[in-house]
Amino acid sequence: MLLLFSVTLFLSCKNSPEDTTPWVNLFDGKSLEGWHQLGGEAKYTVKDGAIVGTTVHNTPNSFLTTDKSYSDFILELSFKVDPSMNSGIQIRSNSFPHYKEGRVHGYQVEIDPSERAWSAGVYDEARRGWLTTLDNNPEAQKAFKQNDWNHYRIEAIGDTIKTWINGVPATHLIDEKTASGFISLQVHSIKPDMTEGTEIIWKDIKIITDNVAKYAQKTPLKPTITKNQLTVDEAKKGWKLLWDGETTNGWKGAKLDKFPEQGWEIKDGVLSVLSSGGGEARNGGDIVTTELYGDFELSLDFKVTPGANSGIKYYVDTEINKGEGSSIGLEYQILDDDLHPDAKLGNHEGSRTVSSLYDLIKADVNKPINPVGEWNTAYISSKNNHVEHWLNGVKVLEYERKSDDYRKLVSESKYAKWNKFGELDKGQILLQDHGDLVSFKNIKIRAFNN
Known part of the structure; x- marks a missing residue:
């Protein structure tokens, strides 16, 4: 056996x-x-x-x-x-x-x-x-x-x-x-x-x-x-989707009563401003939120193409400069620093580089930027006039809106011609059409005292 x-x-x-x-x-x-x-x-x-x-x-x-x-x-x-x-x-x-x-x-x-x-x-x-x-x-x-x-x-x-x-x-x-x-x-x-x-x-x-x-x-x-959705903790902390990943709800053209019919594309959960073939020409123009925001935290992912230029503006007033191409507001710059000439320009040298406060304050030179073609995360916080710009989880600049130092910077810039530039108590959030292909996703906001 x-x-x-x-x-x-x-x-x-x-x-x-x-x-x-x-x-x-x-x-x-x-x-x-x-x-x-x-x-x-x-x-x-x-x-x-x-x-x-x-x-x-x-x-x-x-x-x-x-x-x-x-x-x-x-x-x-x-x-x-x-x-x-x-x-x-x-x-x-x-x-x-x-x-x-x-x-x-x-x-x-x-x-x-x-x-x-x-x-x-x-x-x-x-x-x-x-x-x-x-x-x-x-x-x-x-x-x-x-x-x-x-x-x-x-x-x-x-x-x-x-x-x-x-x-x-x-x-x-x-x-x-x-x-x-x-x-x-x-x-x-x-x-x-x-x-x-x-x-x-x-x-x-x-x-x-x-x-x-x-x-x-x-x-x-x-x-x-998680793409274009709130995480468990974000929902608990009061964050909201600023873009739902599928429709144009909550957004319109900065100079229009509705969303632009051309120049912007929604595909596979990505919102892209399309290239208009170079130069300053635009297809669809800037888009803005239909809601106004005072104190807020804003987070979004962006991706640029070679040589691209765009921006995230906040405290935007679409009525100012209405007859011209761009709406006025404070701008978190989006740029290919290596190829776009704006990186070497600005009222203060370097103040037009990626994540800078456009034309006013230069972002930290040691900022952690991912290569062209990869996603980066922008974060803007504005609370009680204290403003911070972050890039990929790292703070790259901060300033006090409405302060004497801030007003001095404005007085020395191209914004000096607008009275109390960037000092609105509430304004719109804007994504810029600068004629280049730039993409966005995961656009979220947490608003305070609105």
Whole structure:
């Protein structure tokens, strides 16, 4: 009988198909070779073939980070977490000196043993906050095992991120923000009243980077799409879509009673002002919001073509200069600094470069601009006359509207001929047609005291 069992087992193994999945181990089970630490000073050690992260007081979030960056991949790993902790797996994340002094930022697949049970949801660390939660996925919430090993599968392919917890589909996210970055194991900071020395343990960390689509799995979950939509945290904080991604609702021509019939295009969730063939000629003209705004925060993504010029104007009065081509207002400049001659012009040298306050204040020369053809994020904040321009998460200038210094700058500029230029209490937001192809998406606003 024993001989028969052995022969049967041998034949069974011989006939089993060989697993040719091209997994690569990210952790050798013995050392932290291929990893380095960023952020805080939590302790990372290797014990019994696993990585152990241990909390310490008085330090920010800590990240054990891969030396390599990854774009498209499938990642699997197992972890065990103390019930009192919060943690996560960073993917497509980065650390740049210009961004919050090197703070790690990017997608985080949450590890959440709390009653909230959002494990395997996707959080945008140090940027936009929650992108997908598990509020509408009770099966995934129930799949987490307290005080036991849990298994994650994470697929990041193109603009799509999918996660599974213990084999249960958890999230399906479509987001275009970041295409590549490192992978990190997070030990979250702890409050003073929390116990130091609590642990989270990771093991069996492996990745596929070759022919990734071949090994991708289907998910029954409806995707969460962030393009031209509010994130979970934006909605909670009072942000509104300024453009819905599909129609011209809320916008009109700056010199018209309706949206221009030509010169602007809406396609695949992108709003573009079309090229008119060079020079100062315009096809459709500037467009403005139908609403007026006082104090506000504005965020949008923009993309320029070679040599292009455009701008975002605020506190716009379309009645001033009505007989001429352009509406008057403060302008966040959009420009290809390398090819457009305006980059070397301006009342103050450099005050017409990208993200500058056009013709008045030059943006920081160390601003983090992405290349022509790639998306950049502009952010403008105006509260109690304190105005800031940001580019890709970095503040590049600030000023006090209506102040003596501001008025002196205006008096020395081409705007001097307009009384109290840029001092409206409320005005429209404007996207400029300067005759060049420039695209916009994710246009959002948070208004105050309007």
